Amino acid sequence: MIMKYLGLLLFLLPYTCFAQLTIKGKVISEADGKPIPYASVFLNNETIGTKSADDGSFVLKNLNAGQHDLIVSVVGYEGYHKTLMVNTNVELPDIKLLPKTLILGEVKIGVDAKREKKLKEFKEQFLGTSAYASQCEILNPEVLDLKYNRDERILTGNSDDFLEIANNALGYKLKYLIANFVMDKHESKLTYEGSVLFEEMEGSDFQLKQWKKNRRDVYFGSTMHFLREVLANRVDSNYAVESKRIISSYSTSKGFASNRRESSDVLRTVDYVHPTEKPGIFALGYNTNLDVFYKPRTANGKAAKVHPQYATVSFTDPYLYFDTNGTILNPMGAVFSYAWGNSRVAQLLPIDYWPDGK
Structure with a gap:
């Protein structure tokens, strides 16, 4: 039964994946109904993203038909995530964001002496250790919140803002919102999840040719x-x-x-x-x-x-x-x-x- 279903899916894909569709919407505050400008609106794990206008409106263009994960993120508000099955142009109801509740914790004075060590371990695990990883650069590591439990030997991390990564091997700039990063040294396990927007980097003809080759090799x-x-x-x-x-x-x-x-x-x-x-x-x-x-x-x-x-x-x-x-x-x-x-x-x-x- 599943093979028949998958065969039908293969038959349908060529007719749906070339449609160029749009998603329209508006981002407002649930607290007062006012528009939220400059919110990041993007499709998770894709190259399609934009910022909301002064009136909170946005348009995402050139979508292929199929399932997409819509992400809205802006400093000071809770994030928004909605999975959409897009087969025609979509106009969404107003997206209402809740203001974040600030929890004042203990203020630590001074520099984290283990910060560089934790950051090095994070890079090795998150980016990997391949030749491609050596060509990646984290542009704003300060947005990372890293904690290490010495007793359990677990490194955890997350980011409230986009972690920006320049991948000079594949020609992408990644904007990654890390929801959960866990490296368990005792169990030798690594898991992480989050939302990411890809942006095409500009380069010379030689770089574009090399990026195309590297992307095929990776794929x-x-x-x-x-x-x-x-x-x-x-x-x-x-x-x-x-x-x-x-x-x-x-x-x-x-x-x-x-x-x-x-x-x-x-x-x-x-x-x-x-x-x-x-x-x-x-x-x-x-x-x-x-x-x-x-x-x-x-x-x-x-x-x-x-x-x-x-x-x-x-x-x-x-x-x-x-x-x-x-x-x-x-x-x-x-x-x-x-x-x-x-x-x-x-x-x-x-x-x-x-x-x-x-």
Whole structure:
């Protein structure tokens, strides 16, 4: 049933993704009904964003049909988030923002002696350690609130304002509102979530050519590419998904596991991808971790001259949900390791990116 559904989706996509649509609205204060100018209004994980005008109005243009996450953010007010399924031009009712309640905490005088160490660890985990990460620059680290619990060995962070990142490897400037960042050293786990707006950087012809190449290199084999291939019913062409199971194991007299043997089962798409009651939303889940192998092939079926990739998905929620753009909706619902775990923000692409430019 799911393959029939996905096949129908593949049939419909070419006719919907090229529509250029708009979202119109107005941002006002819920306290007094007055317009809020200069609010950041953008589509999460895309290149489409604007500022509200003096009268609070805004227009987002050139949208593709499909699901979009609308974010409104302005200093002094609570943030706004709404998921929209856009198939025609949309005119929203007034968006009412609640003023933030200021909680006066303890004022600490002096400089945080561990700030630089925490910031270095944050950069390594958030941006990654790849060659792409070395070309990323955080422009305003002062907006980050970082805390480290020495007893639990957990580094947490968030930002009330946009963390601005210049990705000189991919040609994007990222504006990232970090809602939750958790690095658990004891468990060797990293999770983070937030909202991000991409802005195209200007560059020379040589830079534009290099950025185009780097974006393609990052895209193929990524989680976005994998999920889009799932929806297009092409995932078996370039990927293999497996699960491990124990086939024999016994314990020593002291209780330590010994001589453990495992076997891998190759899974079908229907084994780990499930439709949900919400149109355009799918669930990725299985009763064990998933091993994902990216083995690209050429048009004639031969292995491509690309280094194969390996990634694992360890579920912390029963399911990892994603939409038709290949966007993961609950990023804290799983922990990625190896290729997908190492990519991080330095290799993040907007969901309106397609390697053919469409």
